Amino acid sequence: MAAYPAWDEDGARLIVASLSHLEGATLPILHALQDEFGYVDPQAVPLIAETLNLSLADVHGTISFYHDFRTTPPPPRLVKLCRAEACQAVGCETLVEELAREHGIVVDGPGSEGRGAVESVYCLGNCALGPSALVEGELLGRVDADRIAALCGEPR
Numbered sequence: 001m002a003a004y005p006a007w008d009e010d011g012a013r014l015i016v017a018s019l020s021h022l023e024g025a026t027l028p029i030l031h032a033l034q035d036e037f038g039y040v041d042p043q044a045v046p047l048i049a050e051t052l053n054l055s056l057a058d059v060h061g062t063i064s065f066y067h068d069f070r071t072t073p074p075p076p077r078l079v080k081l082c083r084a085e086a087c088q089a090v091g092c093e094t095l096v097e098e099l100a101r102e103h104g105i106v107v108d109g110p111g112s113e114g115r116g117a118v119e120s121v122y123c124l125g126n127c128a129l130g131p132s133a134l135v136e137g138e139l140l141g142r143v144d145a146d147r148i149a150a151l152c153g154e155p156r
């Protein structure tokens with residue numbers, strides 16, 4: 001569950017080209033773009049239309065028909081990091097220091113534009129597998145600073 005990379009026209013072009021031979025390629029292309037970037041940037045529309053010889057309206061129509069497609073970047077993640085006793089015993093405070101020192105992420109800090117934030121919580125009921133974190137409803141065990149930073153993504 002890594003953070004998504006920023007939209008990248010060349011990367012998108014490669015994805016479109018690699019799937020354009022498929023029958024009914026629009027949907028597989030849209031899914032692949034969303035899997036890669038977390039959303040389908042409006043810049044993809046002319047790219048897909050041109051490659052598949054469709055109108056812009058056709059591509060727009062497909063995107064808007066299926067509600068699963070996002071056309072804006074997903075909101076930054078909120079990572080809840082456990083700092084209660086059992087997780088302290090296995091290094092969560094060291095993790096907090098490493099996040100600040102090596103990744104510039106201040107736990108319970110203001111966060112930065114477009115980047116996920118980390119918030120302290122006190123016991124996630126996953127004490128045997130600490131340090132523990134909760135991200136989008138998913139409980140993670142034995143996390144380290146690199147993993148938390150990857151979940152937060154790069155500042156945009």
Ligand code: FES
Nearest residue numbers: 082087124126127
């Ligand atoms: S103390 Fe961290 S999950 Fe319980």
